[in-house]
Amino acid sequence: MGAGKTTIGRSLARRLGLDFVDSDREIEARTGVSIPTVFEIEGEEGFRKREIQVIEDLAARSGQVVATGGGVVLRPENRGNMSASGFVVYLDVPPYTLWERTRHDRNRPLLQVEDPLLRLKDLYAQRDPFYREVADLVVDGSRINAQGVLQLLVKEVGERWKL
Numbered sequence: 001m002g003a004g005k006t007t008i009g010r011s012l013a014r015r016l017g018l019d020f021v022d023s024d025r026e027i028e029a030r031t032g033v034s035i036p037t038v039f040e041i042e043g044e045e046g047f048r049k050r051e052i053q054v055i056e057d058l059a060a061r062s063g064q065v066v067a068t069g070g071g072v073v074l075r076p077e078n079r080g081n082m083s084a085s086g087f088v089v090y091l092d093v094p095p096y097t098l099w100e101r102t103r104h105d106r107n108r109p110l111l112q113v114e115d116p117l118l119r120l121k122d123l124y125a126q127r128d129p130f131y132r133e134v135a136d137l138v139v140d141g142s143r144i145n146a147q148g149v150l151q152l153l154v155k156e157v158g159e160r161w162k163l
Contacts, residue, residue: 018065026058030054071127073133
């Protein structure tokens, strides 16, 4: 949520000549409505069920870079599909930095609360262990910019797959 997954994922896919898919955009395409609308109508539980199906479908494909929603790791099914189907990168960004990046964004349903920074701290505490569990690579996304992360990922992916 604000870590830069979509921006970096899109650039990485372009650099590697792969397809790019954003799992949240895929949910929007399948439902015909925005993520906030899915949350409004179905709640977080309904959204998470849709997310499980999308991640399962995406994990069955190859030749792509996938950017997931921030809460994808909450479900064991998603963690299993992610681990089994590809190279998982965790862009680790501390809550305050995430808050700075997202504080004016009204398209983030989980942050439409009285204290979004506290909410981000809670989400980080909940999600961080799961991301570390599935990650093949953890990148400190608060210390380097998107271009620096991209260069690091191209190097890592190139070394692992001899590209």
